[in-house]
Amino acid sequence: MSYEKLPLEPLFAKIDELKPQFISRLEKAIAIPSVSSDESLRPKVVEMAHFLVKELTSLGFEDIQLRELGIQPPPVINKSLHLPPIVLGRYGNDSSKKTVLVYGHYDVQPALLEDGWNTEPFKMHHDEVKDILYGRGSTDDKGPVLGWLNVIQAHRELGWEFPVNLVVCFEGMEESGSLGLDALVAQEAKQYFKNVEQVTISDNYWLGTTKPVLTYGLRGCNYYQIIVEGPGADLHSGIFGGIIAEPMTDLVKVLSTLVDSSGAIQIPGIKEMIAPLTEKEDKLYDDIEFSVEELNAAAGSETALHDNKKDILKHRWRYPSLSIHGIEGAFSGAGAKTVIPAKVIGKFSIRTVPNIESAKLDQLVYKFINDQFKSLNSPNKFKVELIHDGAYWVSDPFNSSFQAASKATQDVWNVVPDFTREGGSIPITLTFEQELGVDVLLLPMGRGDDGAHSINEKLDVSNYINGCKTLGGYLHYYGKS
Amino acid sequence: MSYEKLPLEPLFAKIDELKPQFISRLEKAIAIPSVSSDESLRPKVVEMAHFLVKELTSLGFEDIQLRELGIQPPPVINKSLHLPPIVLGRYGNDSSKKTVLVYGHYDVQPALLEDGWNTEPFKMHHDEVKDILYGRGSTDDKGPVLGWLNVIQAHRELGWEFPVNLVVCFEGMEESGSLGLDALVAQEAKQYFKNVEQVTISDNYWLGTTKPVLTYGLRGCNYYQIIVEGPGADLHSGIFGGIIAEPMTDLVKVLSTLVDSSGAIQIPGIKEMIAPLTEKEDKLYDDIEFSVEELNAAAGSETALHDNKKDILKHRWRYPSLSIHGIEGAFSGAGAKTVIPAKVIGKFSIRTVPNIESAKLDQLVYKFINDQFKSLNSPNKFKVELIHDGAYWVSDPFNSSFQAASKATQDVWNVVPDFTREGGSIPITLTFEQELGVDVLLLPMGRGDDGAHSINEKLDVSNYINGCKTLGGYLHYYGKS
Numbered sequence: 001m002s003y004e005k006l007p008l009e010p011l012f013a014k015i016d017e018l019k020p021q022f023i024s025r026l027e028k029a030i031a032i033p034s035v036s037s038d039e040s041l042r043p044k045v046v047e048m049a050h051f052l053v054k055e056l057t058s059l060g061f062e063d064i065q066l067r068e069l070g071i072q073p074p075p076v077i078n079k080s081l082h083l084p085p086i087v088l089g090r091y092g093n094d095s096s097k098k099t100v101l102v103y104g105h106y107d108v109q110p111a112l113l114e115d116g117w118n119t120e121p122f123k124m125h126h127d128e129v130k131d132i133l134y135g136r137g138s139t140d141d142k143g144p145v146l147g148w149l150n151v152i153q154a155h156r157e158l159g160w161e162f163p164v165n166l167v168v169c170f171e172g173m174e175e176s177g178s179l180g181l182d183a184l185v186a187q188e189a190k191q192y193f194k195n196v197e198q199v200t201i202s203d204n205y206w207l208g209t210t211k212p213v214l215t216y217g218l219r220g221c222n223y224y225q226i227i228v229e230g231p232g233a234d235l236h237s238g239i240f241g242g243i244i245a246e247p248m249t250d251l252v253k254v255l256s257t258l259v260d261s262s263g264a265i266q267i268p269g270i271k272e273m274i275a276p277l278t279e280k281e282d283k284l285y286d287d288i289e290f291s292v293e294e295l296n297a298a299a300g301s302e303t304a305l306h307d308n309k310k311d312i313l314k315h316r317w318r319y320p321s322l323s324i325h326g327i328e329g330a331f332s333g334a335g336a337k338t339v340i341p342a343k344v345i346g347k348f349s350i351r352t353v354p355n356i357e358s359a360k361l362d363q364l365v366y367k368f369i370n371d372q373f374k375s376l377n378s379p380n381k382f383k384v385e386l387i388h389d390g391a392y393w394v395s396d397p398f399n400s401s402f403q404a405a406s407k408a409t410q411d412v413w414n415v416v417p418d419f420t421r422e423g424g425s426i427p428i429t430l431t432f433e434q435e436l437g438v439d440v441l442l443l444p445m446g447r448g449d450d451g452a453h454s455i456n457e458k459l460d461v462s463n464y465i466n467g468c469k470t471l472g473g474y475l476h477y478y479g480k481s
Numbered sequence: 482m483s484y485e486k487l488p489l490e491p492l493f494a495k496i497d498e499l500k501p502q503f504i505s506r507l508e509k510a511i512a513i514p515s516v517s518s519d520e521s522l523r524p525k526v527v528e529m530a531h532f533l534v535k536e537l538t539s540l541g542f543e544d545i546q547l548r549e550l551g552i553q554p555p556p557v558i559n560k561s562l563h564l565p566p567i568v569l570g571r572y573g574n575d576s577s578k579k580t581v582l583v584y585g586h587y588d589v590q591p592a593l594l595e596d597g598w599n600t601e602p603f604k605m606h607h608d609e610v611k612d613i614l615y616g617r618g619s620t621d622d623k624g625p626v627l628g629w630l631n632v633i634q635a636h637r638e639l640g641w642e643f644p645v646n647l648v649v650c651f652e653g654m655e656e657s658g659s660l661g662l663d664a665l666v667a668q669e670a671k672q673y674f675k676n677v678e679q680v681t682i683s684d685n686y687w688l689g690t691t692k693p694v695l696t697y698g699l700r701g702c703n704y705y706q707i708i709v710e711g712p713g714a715d716l717h718s719g720i721f722g723g724i725i726a727e728p729m730t731d732l733v734k735v736l737s738t739l740v741d742s743s744g745a746i747q748i749p750g751i752k753e754m755i756a757p758l759t760e761k762e763d764k765l766y767d768d769i770e771f772s773v774e775e776l777n778a779a780a781g782s783e784t785a786l787h788d789n790k791k792d793i794l795k796h797r798w799r800y801p802s803l804s805i806h807g808i809e810g811a812f813s814g815a816g817a818k819t820v821i822p823a824k825v826i827g828k829f830s831i832r833t834v835p836n837i838e839s840a841k842l843d844q845l846v847y848k849f850i851n852d853q854f855k856s857l858n859s860p861n862k863f864k865v866e867l868i869h870d871g872a873y874w875v876s877d878p879f880n881s882s883f884q885a886a887s888k889a890t891q892d893v894w895n896v897v898p899d900f901t902r903e904g905g906s907i908p909i910t911l912t913f914e915q916e917l918g919v920d921v922l923l924l925p926m927g928r929g930d931d932g933a934h935s936i937n938e939k940l941d942v943s944n945y946i947n948g949c950k951t952l953g954g955y956l957h958y959y960g961k962s
Contacts (some may be wrong), residue, residue, distance in 0.1 A: 223819070424718075
């Protein structure tokens with residue numbers, strides 16, 4: 001698929017002209033602390049949904065719906081807490097045009113000034129020297145969500161016809177497990193989302209800080225727990241130390257066998273399932289802008305496991321990894337406590353990649369870990385189980401939507417974007433792909449250092465404005481496919 | 482040392498007669514929630530000190546002092562929080578009599594009805610069917626502290642001369658690290674405590690539930706932490722899994738080398754320091770009332786590491802043990818969190834016994850653990866260090882105070898008490914022995930199932946009343962030595 005260059009300059013000029021209004025729209029959105037994990041702020045999440053409905057209405061969207069998802073399932077403090085609604089809307093319904101669904105989320109991570117923010121997290125701060133917009137949700141995901149709306153406003157003010165039919169699906173629980181979303185997507189696949197031919201999600205980030213990227217792959221994640229149970233209650237190590245089998249002893253022994261200090265997974269059979277690296281794929285890594293130094297800067301240490309860009313990227317994107325996250329039930333406070341924990345639960349997860357079969361992986365994990373425990377001859381009770389899994393996702397970076405986004409990116413940024421994968425998972429990607437049976441494109445707006453879940457979250461004005469241009473340009477190219 | 486039987490029946494009868502008053506005295510003490518670890522309850526701890534002063538005054542004590550210990554050192558919320566005072570008092574000052582110091586504490590562990598108590602923890606509940614007194618502090622340590630006062634009241638009402646000069650030292654921070662006590666004991670060794678010839682502490686428990694014991698040994702405890710530090714902040718395992726050296730991987734590997742699942746410490750050189758077991762000592766374990774079943778009942782499981790009484794008791798009292806308590810800095814909550822913890826601190830401790838030298842033990846531990854970490858070839862930062870140590874203590878069960886207490890126990894309970902050691906430490910024991918240069922006797926009042934730090938803490942009325950008789954009888958026999 002290759003596209004002719006389109007005359008998008010008037011659109012880009014209009015977007016530049018509307019910059020103050022777009023920044024003001026984002027400022028209003030940031031001012032609503034729509035933290036989905038904080039039950040006391042649930043009314044603010046709902047307020048944010050209504051804010052979006054008002055914006056969609058004024059932009060001429062039709063069939064706008066606030067879809068209620070019912071009561072939030074436990075664990076909750078308020079047992080009658082309602083899930084925030086999903087906002088649906090439709091812009092254009094012309095059967096001669098392609099229909100694109102854009103997904104985004106209007107909820108945000110928690111944020112408190114005391115956490116270390118330099119400015120109030122829910123009061124947008126425009127640093128005019130650096131031309132950066134600071135505030136919770138600026139890049140994750142209010143900036144990108146409003147980006148789609150900004151594109152429509154620019155078209156309306158230009159008097160341009162919109163190049164596609166746009167369906168929006170904005171949820172308010174993304175930061176809290178996307179409760180209710182899967183069911184809604186499944187239910188609406190043949191209803192509200194009937195004619196959708198393509199799904200575009202702008203909810204991830206550039207790899208680095210200077211070069212745009214398009215993302216065509218995500219690792220999956222199988223998360224396990226190992227439960228070791230001995231005494232009926234926590235015991236005092238003075239009284240019981242040396243005479244009772246201690247669950248922590250068994251647990252650290254089993255955990256210690258899973259992965260070595262160089263990151264190599266020790267569970268047999270996993271390596272064999274990894275898709276072989278082809279020469280073509282290997283070459284893809286050559287041009288990507290990244291360096292060991294960037295990794296060190298992001299990690300805040302010089303403890304990288306690989307000393308060159310390609311190995312780092314491959315191990316982040318196309319090889320599995322195993323991380324031990326922690327232990328539930330053991331002493332975890334500061335200081336010294338002489339406890340023998342009665343029941344301890346070790347947590348670890350494996351990032352999965354093509355062609356690791358999730359169910360087969362589980363069996364390999366269970367067998368290896370049970371064998372390790374058996375070899376200890378411990379009288380304690382033992383169990384290993386899956387907490388949750390999410391499959392990996394890989395798309396075709398040469399399909400029409402990726403190529404349309406690439407063309408738009410070149411028009412805006414004067415550079416061919418890097419085609420990247422990500423180490424983490426965005427489960428909704430796979431849900432849309434599977435339920436709607438269409439391709440998904442991940443088209444990020446922000447930079448790798450935006451601090452999506454950290455303090456001082458930001459979105460550079462250039463990323464916001466050029467991001468709008470890219471989203472708009474992409475729809476024009478994709479509309480021609 | 483052997484004692485002639487003394488005619489103590491009138492004293493015992495008087496104590497029986499005063500039972501309702503003694504129970505009422507304990508009820509008043511339990512009603513004061515003197516929780517030393519709860520800053521907001523500090524006024525109640527101080528109120529409890531004043532309660533004791535009032536009791537001591539009415540019983541004719543002299544030179545009663547409330548010794549202020551200054552501001553509580555950090556970590557505290559209220560930076561001007563005062564430590565609770567130590568209560569000193571003197572009963573009798575006859576140079577022809579022996580002088581005995583009794584130590585106890587008037588603070589208690591936290592307790593909330595919601596924790597699972599059957600009755601309000603700070604409202605004494607007398608179960609008249611079982612004849613048991615329930616309430617926080619009943620056995621730890623308000624019952625024993627008041628026991629000494631009850632003995633004096635009985636003597637006064639009988640018109641009997643008191644057999645010794647009694648010095649009391651009651652602290653209010655025992656459950657919170659005995660802050661300030663060591664310094665006071667050192668300072669008063671040649672002052673307030675000048676003529677003290679013997680220290681008696683009633684702050685531990687019978688081994689089981691039916692047979693009285695006298696305690697002549699305690700294990701020590703060296704508590705260590707292993708710090709592994711990698712990235713500058715916690716990282717997301719999706720993004721960094723497989724490309725960064727993970728501190729948890731290193732920590733569980735090192736922790737897994739310390740002890741095996743049968744409880745055998747794997748650090749070389751420790752075993753060699755343990756005092757050999759003599760035939761005479763081995764025989765001591767023959768008659769002690771204890772069983773595997775009692776251990777299983779106490780632990781709430783059938784996960785004992787030894788299958789016979791003698792091995793269990795030896796491993797509790799005279800062999801070292803190593804317990805892994807937990808990890809600070811890792812994920813410790815319920816559910817699944819895909820974090821790579823940046824800095825993790827593993828906590829473990831070794832219970833020490835004669836003749837393990839604490840400083841030499843530290844060196845063996847450091848060398849072994851550093852070697853283990855080196856073998857991992859990890860780029861992470863690593864440190865192992867001692868958090869605190871407390872030496873073991875062993876006294877002579879055949880000295881005059883133990884024999885006096887044994888004689889009194891036989892008079893009251895009609896049985897020769899078991900001479901036991903304990904697996905845990907009571908650091909103040911060693912402080913008194915070393916600072917005052919005198920023998921210390923541990924003379925418990927309560928039973929092994931009293932639940933000192935648990936819910937539904939209790940003291941059987943028979944233990945309270947017979948305990949008073951034993952304390953009184955002991956002072957009479959010891960006064961004759």
